[in-house]
Amino acid sequence: MEIILQTCVNALVASAFFALMAVGLVLIFGVMGIINFAHGELYMVGAYLVWYFYASLRWPFLVAVLAAFLIVTVIGLLMERTLFRPMRDNPLGGLINSIGLLFILQVLAVQVGGVGLMKNVPPAYRGSLELLPGVAIGNQRLVALVIAAALLVCIWYFLTRTKVGWALRAVAQDRDAAALQGINIDRISMLAMGLGAGMAGMAGALIAPLTRVEPYMGHGVIITAFIVTIVGGIGSLSGAVLAAVLYAFFHTFVTTYWNGTIATMLGLLIMLVVLIVKPTGIMGTRVSE
């Protein structure tokens, strides 16, 4: 029983991060039609920035996280402006450019932090909260979970309750029609890219004290993000969140009771099945034209 509850706690934390990554990826794809292969590297940059600001410069953890979020958002804006906007009619071009950027960011991380052991980011919040006897959540994880969830709620509010958010969703649904309505596509694209990148940066920043901070850390994350995005339905934000939770629970339980490699393998197969049976994902409504 304890194991089941502890596994649920573990899965809950994982879902928050999967959701942050997947929602960002969906935003970018929805609005611009580009698969951002460098999404995992934005996550990596977020983690490196926290390492630099918090662990090296000794800024307070939350300030460091906020700074990382803002800087990665700016990187996202620059990516949109320089790499993606000129490729608007050529989504493959956007994909290739993001792969190019992926290499560049990895090398910069190697140059800044070197290779070898992971960058050391000590936890800002020590100890753990014992929910029940034998069921504990580390305070650092708890803080990360709360912030990630709060950010997701903010994004949801922004997208459904504000005028700009409405415009963004309109562009994601039908770019041409939205443009005819007088919506500024350039500005919305930058917004989507900035937000998407920021969320990836935030995920990396929050997880920095809990994971291996190293130049290639984005690699495993992007695969998970793809699975979640596809299962959730590539254009659907709520689908991404739901899929993140489902996949996190699935993966965590299979890992706990069986094996991690099997969990990933089954995850990929589930994604394949979803692609075949319902290519629009569990929550998707748009047909792929």
Added chain:
Amino acid sequence: MKAAKLAIPSLVALAVFMVALPFGLKLHQQDFMISLLVWVLVVSSYRLMALTGEYSLVHVVLMGAGAYGSALLAKLAGFSVWLAMPCGALVAAGIAALLSFPLFRMSGFYFLIGSFAAGEAIRLSWTYFTVPFGGPKGIKLIPSPELTLPGLGPIPFFEPIPYYYLTLIIVGISLFILYRLENSRIGLIMNAIHWRAPLAESVGVDTWRYRALAFVIASFFAGLAGALFCHYYGTANPAQFDVAAMVYVLIWVIVGGVSRFAGPIVGVVVLSVLNELFREAEQWRPLIYGCILIAAMFYLPDGLVGLPGRIRAWLDGRRGVAAAETGEAAEEPADLASPRRR
């Protein structure tokens, strides 16, 4: 058709150059040439697939399937390497045939991701099932082919120069087949599917069948390339065929230019040679690669292979000639297949 007159002499010159090449190279460069020839076959077969407009991310894994298939048949089933290599290629083609049922229910972006998932699942199974795949260490001590020629005695195919010629012959024949295929009726239909899928369907072309056909044939040659690779280096492991390798193939194809047969070949040759030249830069190499990639997307949308056409057009423009004709590259639409378009 003006190119046809030039083609024969330049092909002969190329053949002579390729035959003479290993004697002008250092030992490690001969190995590099073997790898390069293998990758030439990989990217050229990838192009056949791309002709139908689909970009797959499973190609390198299928190359690995060819390597594993051939290696296991030669090691465990005792097949002669000469038989094992085509059988390995058939294994890759067979897997592709099976995959084509689920994968070609999708297209564009969904196909891209679907093929990626299928590839990763296959690759993880090599890692997980130690018997017979050898787990993360893969398969070692894969035999090299044996051939005794009357008068010459056994040919040492583990030496770089004999294996180079073997690879050159097999890759040469494969390229010839791929080229003929592209210019056959089937190839024209594949092209038609890419650019005018609804139209092709309306005149009764079964697009699914031709997409699947292109995928299976491309995978056969990828598998053959994998088999060639593993019987020289004597080993096959899952890490050799991972996403990173796939990304490099994609880069070579796209930087070279997918619109013409020579494009991917030019891409892999130029970028691999550059990569060797930058060896001194060690850790900066991937960054240089990344910059080249982005620069190519911006300044060479039709790939390296379109460069001569662009230069010519630019010169013509300087001479005051109306720059309507941008060389042969403009025969086909210049921009790449767009997954969204469909």
Added chain:
Amino acid sequence: MGITRRDLLTATAGTAVLGSTVIPRIGLGATKTLKIGFLAPLTGEVSAWGLPGLYGCEVLVKNINAAGGVQIGEDTYTLEIASFDDEYLPDKALQGFKKIVSEEGAKFVMMLGGDPWPGVQRFANQSKMLATTLLPSDLSPDTPYLLAPCEVHPIYNVTGVEYLARNFPDAKRAVICAQNDSLGIPSVATYEAAFEAAGIEVVDVNIFDPATTDFAPLVTSLMAKKPDIFCYDTAYADFVNLIAQQLHIQGYKGLQISCTCDNYPQIVEKTSKEFMEGFIFQFPDFDDPKLNEPFINFPEPNKFFADYNAAHPGTWTAVSWEYPSIVLQWIAGAKLAGSVEPMQVLEAMKSKPSWPHIFGEADWWGQDLWGINNALVGKWPVVVIRDGKATIAEFGDIPAWWAKNKDVLIKRMRERNQMWDQRA
């Protein structure tokens, strides 16, 4: 430290010339450059096992050259490292091996081993080139010119278990977690054998994917088995770091044993001194005073550690000293052979039943596990964390353990398909 090696050499030569009409052979040969091959991953994810070693060799070579180089036979040599990035791929490794040997003219090649080695094996045999590996699982009767002269992973792990069993006789239940790769699996077999020999029951073995990022599920699953001993196997240093944090958070109180624990001060910082107290592993700090014992074959380990950290701060790992110690062993071999030619050096090294290993004299060994006696096995340190600092508790005796428990280890290795004749 007034007299450097150079002073000593010139002094000897000078006196000899003055004191005798016979021209002495020492010191009058030409000064030549000697290239040492270094073929390991320098970029990509496995570079952590290569790059710090290259740094270590550069520091060592700089120190040796500053002291006047090395005298081998009649000649004095200054050393130079010829490195090549094999990207942990067999084809790149073969190209690199050929370049280092046939173009750079290196006389031996140090490799990480593992996945790239099978690509190199045939050429190394053909060209009769001496090579070394950090992973003895590359050894087999088909590798006559490959030595594992420094790290005999994972056999030395038995010393830690032996120490644990002797000091904590009440601990009876162990769990093992290991990443699924060529380091993790043979190590699992070794720990299983060592626990069995010590009368400790292994209640669960969890083999995880090296791509794992979140270790909470794994720790939950293993802690459910209520272990007295948590064994990290040969988990990568970063994995040890993350798993330890999770164990701490989920309230683990028992014993811990691991192969490596690089950068343990970070783990102490992230958990607590109490949590890490008594943590057993196998790799000493190089400022450990016990390394100044006379039987240690490494010149001034404490100074080397300081030099290294000054040159490449924050990158020190076990491979930082392992590759340099192989260079030293090779130099000893070349001096004995009076030659730098690979086969003569190999013959000289193998001509004796034992050879100076960094932790004392060690025997050529391995016939029973790898079908060839090309690994050096002798003493290996058992390191224990006390009050937040790693200290060498003792030097465990591997051959003594082997003599008693040989059959258990072979049985366990066979169960995990790790015997040389089982490897595909």
